[in-house]
Amino acid sequence: MIPPDPTLLCVHPHPDDESIACGGVLAKAADQGLRTVVVTCTGGEAGENLAGIDLGDEDLVAHRRRELAEALTVLNVAGRYLLGYRDSGMVGDPGNDHPDSFHGVDVEVAATELATILRTERPDVVVSDDADGTYGHPDHIKSHHVTVRAVQLAADPTAALAGEPWQVAKHYAHTLATGRILAVHQRLRAAGLPSPFGEDDIDDAADLPFGSPDELVTTEVDVRPWLERKRAAMAAHRSQISEDSFFLNTPPELDDALFGTEQFVLLSGQPGPVDASGREPDLFAGLPTAAGVSSGGFGAGSSAPPVDAASFKAALGSFVTGVTVMTTFADDAPHGMTANAVASLSLEPPLVLVSVARTAEMASRVKLGGVFALSILARDQRRLSDRFAESGREFGHEEFNGVAWEPVVTGAPVLDGAAAYVDCRVRELVDGGDHVIVVGEVVAAQATDAEPLAYHRGRYGGFLPAPDADDT
Numbered sequence: 001m002i003p004p005d006p007t008l009l010c011v012h013p014h015p016d017d018e019s020i021a022c023g024g025v026l027a028k029a030a031d032q033g034l035r036t037v038v039v040t041c042t043g044g045e046a047g048e049n050l051a052g053i054d055l056g057d058e059d060l061v062a063h064r065r066r067e068l069a070e071a072l073t074v075l076n077v078a079g080r081y082l083l084g085y086r087d088s089g090m091v092g093d094p095g096n097d098h099p100d101s102f103h104g105v106d107v108e109v110a111a112t113e114l115a116t117i118l119r120t121e122r123p124d125v126v127v128s129d130d131a132d133g134t135y136g137h138p139d140h141i142k143s144h145h146v147t148v149r150a151v152q153l154a155a156d157p158t159a160a161l162a163g164e165p166w167q168v169a170k171h172y173a174h175t176l177a178t179g180r181i182l183a184v185h186q187r188l189r190a191a192g193l194p195s196p197f198g199e200d201d202i203d204d205a206a207d208l209p210f211g212s213p214d215e216l217v218t219t220e221v222d223v224r225p226w227l228e229r230k231r232a233a234m235a236a237h238r239s240q241i242s243e244d245s246f247f248l249n250t251p252p253e254l255d256d257a258l259f260g261t262e263q264f265v266l267l268s269g270q271p272g273p274v275d276a277s278g279r280e281p282d283l284f285a286g287l288p289t290a291a292g293v294s295s296g297g298f299g300a301g302s303s304a305p306p307v308d309a310a311s312f313k314a315a316l317g318s319f320v321t322g323v324t325v326m327t328t329f330a331d332d333a334p335h336g337m338t339a340n341a342v343a344s345l346s347l348e349p350p351l352v353l354v355s356v357a358r359t360a361e362m363a364s365r366v367k368l369g370g371v372f373a374l375s376i377l378a379r380d381q382r383r384l385s386d387r388f389a390e391s392g393r394e395f396g397h398e399e400f401n402g403v404a405w406e407p408v409v410t411g412a413p414v415l416d417g418a419a420a421y422v423d424c425r426v427r428e429l430v431d432g433g434d435h436v437i438v439v440g441e442v443v444a445a446q447a448t449d450a451e452p453l454a455y456h457r458g459r460y461g462g463f464l465p466a467p468d469a470d471d472t
């Protein structure tokens with residue numbers, strides 16, 4: 001039973017976007033032994049020969065295809081796909097109206113193509129543009145919508161699509177935090193250098209033409225060890241990088257601020273553990289990676305070194321769990337959080353335990369409210385699991401918009417349609433490292449015969465009986 005290689009798949013509208021936006025994380029993942037895949041939506045037809053290089057007999061599109069191939073080789077990208085649409089150009093460009101333009105294609109059509117690739121490659125992590133298209137280019141906006149829809153389609157067993165359904169564990173948008181853009185802009189201006197963010201002095205992040213507010217950035221990957229590779233990949237797109245490009249003309253002391261990290265916003269999936277900055281340090285945070293699952297055999301050993309985080313997570317990721325939504329009611333408002341570190345603890349008295357990250361909103365609210373309920377989700381409720389795991393969701397009553405629930409005894413919400421629930425009063429909060437173990441005394445409980453939702457290595461499923469002993 002060898003699990004498939006953990007896979008990172010990045011969707012980009014034009015040749016060169018992959019190196020500029022994701023060159024660091026692609027090189028890092030490949031070096032860690034993960035499989036990497038890049039999907040490029042257009043041929044970059046609207047690009048110009050900015051560097052004025054001699055193309056010989058070749059047209060620019062053919063040339064850019066070779067540049068892309070070279071960049072992907074530099075980044076050691078294993079899987080390469082071209083969707084084959086036509087670059088639409090910037091807003092208002094006549095290319096927007098070309099019949100083959102990516103901008104004009106039906107989202108459902110392009111998403112179906114991409115979903116087929118997702119089912120083939122089965123990526124754990126997908127990266128695309130954000131809803132603003134990073135800087136407003138119509139192809140970048142389109143690429144976002146196509147990817148969001150493709151992730152849904154790939155997982156949908158009823159979709160008219162070849163291949164086995166596949167649930168992407170995490171979908172991220174690459175981004176730049178506005179605080180970082182502002183700092184870089186001010187430093188470039190102070191050094192008398194051209195800034196890609198314009199000629200004007202800007203003092204307020206709100207005045208920037210693009211970028212994500214700092215607090216929305218969920219993930220920041222240190223890519224300094226892969227900076228040379230990222231630069232080489234960018235340089236492979238030589239027709240697109242003119243002599244005066246800011247990429248080639250920044251002083252080395254600005255390198256770290258400009259290119260030292262790549263930033264992302266988690267759009268769907270369960271966030272992994274964060275570091276001291278409050279952000280995930282890696283796209284695979286919380287997911288098993290090759291480093292964790294590849295160690296062969298069970299070594300004997302009192303002399304073994306302390307376990308590394310990846311092995312620990314990969315080992316515990318082998319433990320199949322159910323999925324619950326833990327809820328509480330505090331300060332006149334309900335709150336919910338997807339939880340699967342849940343266990344029954346004692347029969348007499350009836351006790352359960354839930355492990356809650358110290359940084360989670362739930363940790364403070366359950367302490368305040370003194371009550372909680374666990375709704376054990378039914379197999380058809382994985383949307384609720386995603387919903388209550390979504391980072392950046394609104395807390396309070398809005399959090400439950402469109403979700404049917406009722407209080408039972410303690411006032412903590414119990415979700416309609418759950419396979420079972422327990423309603424509890426908090427008995428004890430116990431130190432559990434970076435988590436708090438919440439021990440609850442069960443005051444009400446009920447089960448239905450609905451099939452429960454199961455969770456394993458970032459994927460949802462159901463229960464499958466094992467073969468009888470004499471069948472094996």
Ligand SMILES: [Zn+2]
Pocket residue numbers: 013014017137140
């Ligand atoms: Zn682009």
